Amino acid sequence: MDAFYAAVEIRSRPELRGRPVVVGGGPERGVVLSASYEARAFGVRSAMPSARAHRLCPQAVFLPPDFSTYAEVSRAVMAVFRSVTPLVQPLSLDEAFLDVSGALRRLGTTPLGIAASIREQVAAEQDVTCSVGVASTMFVAKLASRVAKPDGVHLVPADGVRAFLDPLPVGALWGVGERTEEVLGGHGIATVGDVAAAGLTTLRRAVGEAHAAHLFALAHGVDERRVDPHGREKSAGAEETFARDLVDPAALRRELLRLADRTARMLRHRAVRARTVALKVRFADFTTVTRSRTLPAPTDLARDLHATATDLLDALGDLAPVRLLGVRGEGLVPADRAPEQILLGEPEHGWSDAERAADQARSRFGVAAVRPASLLGDRDPARARSPVEAADPARRGHRAQPGAARAASPPEPNG
Template structure:
């Protein structure tokens, strides 16, 4: 059951409607999820397309769908679907390219609304977050469902998009509820009805149940959350292991001790690119690593972070995927350091094989203010100074204002299979 699950039969009693609000006493946890976020943001300036199937996606032959509005979803189009499949399902759909930077700007505004209401905000992505409003009820003179309505109204009025809200006493139930509230609705799960809400649902609705786990559980004859709740722990342990069994057993009984985590520190930052045609030319691969390294380094500097471990991700033409990593003597936010490390890792991992996707990631992040270890193999300080100056220029004149010379006129991808 995904984030856009329809409200199951018999669950209308949980939906907030005119004249009906379920008892939200003790339900201080909210999960707020924007509706078809990227598509909705694009449609703000294209109102004539609101009722048409709109799909936000890149133009390359291997691009995937970033977002689809609800008319497009009626044709079966979903996020992360290959664009070629989306075009077959919805040949009359309107395909729009993503507007980079715009979504982050809207997301900041939405998150600012949340933080005006409560300091306990845990963003999960650009378009969704958990909020704990328990401590804000008296100050705002509102109930949890009232705060959900306030959030929906402000997001609509200030940003021109809609959102759906799940209200519950525990986190994972609030997230399930927001999926059932879509689009543009509120679902409240009263604390005393948590189990009656959960138990009829399929086991796939439980947080942490993927395809393999679901198969293992169904082999035991477990189909609903009620089945998980009734199963002996020993039986679950044999199927999915000790940790997963205890986790699923607790959730099936409506227990989720996790609170809202404010400003959870980022553990890594990365970027990746799928080529339009498979590549084996080292010059093309190294140039793409440079572009990715530039993006990652700029993101690190913007956040005031450095990282000690550089890793690459390589997906070959046969979809086999590998990762390789190297830990540096000291943390860095310099693209040249990241790139040189990535190139060395690539040389070790790829020997003339055709590459479908490349990714660069920096891990082990710390703040800039933390002490650095002086080493003899670090680049001269002028490289970092130059990249900082480039950041300033890009902030004033746009992302293409300053780029490495090798990225100014990228060579076209050679035909598939050509060296």
């Protein structure tokens, strides 16, 4: 979808058409979730601090998010996709992979014909636009959809994959972040074509065996994944931007407990457990660090998430003022297939029973009915209450991480 949140807002308020529109948190500590293309012309981008967006485009219309409406429109758009093929794998509220191999034979049409039909139906029924990338693999189709924006289609034929990929910056490859891009640059590798030409030996020296094989395959257009309509989300978590920076270790640990409790409830609600706990810390200067640890056994307990996140935070040593904290469970597995971890002297089932009983109490009496004792009566003014966070129906005050909740999505990564 193209600038999805902003597009839905404009759909509801036609007088905003042609004007710069920004959806996100407040100007003090919020972030931009979506910007119309008119706002992007002034340099406004998703995930940008709202204060900077205000400076770049003071004439923009700034709106709080309405996630329930976004989710409703998303469901309608996904229904359009499923009317073409049952092989639809949603990635977020505004993005999905479709396998139309069967539909091509059934409808007697072409990939471009299906793309045109989908775009026309979405525009007619929902009054929003979508861009479509068409390719023989998921990875290339994803990149093609970026080229197609806004409101277009881009086809990469099977015999044109290398010509499409080679000029792209190496950061276009999945798994290449800023650090990996810097390392590859040190080996004279700046484009996807450079990766393809470098050879596995050079790549292994730069990034290690497993990552080298992954990048080499992608650079040659090889992606063995298939669209999985039943695929489970791979992570669940929550993060929070504070109204003022935190420096007190005790306050940081309280916030970690709050985030761990929220994440654990999310996991239990979905009947999954996390193999890995990830911590995200953003400092006042916007430097961001992430750390993770794989657990001996998967968990859906706040106690385990909090203990691991606290260890990861402590390992960072003395901290500069903290602007944002996040806790995320990764490597999710179905709860009924996760191995149990019973340690000698550990009343594991007691903790599990207690947290599930708390879930039942919350569902009956409200979220505030039960919370960890150390959070009772907490009125810390450092905690933000932005419109972004208010979208979370389980506990207002958290912004869901990617894969955490369809109705509480992070800044749009796609359009």
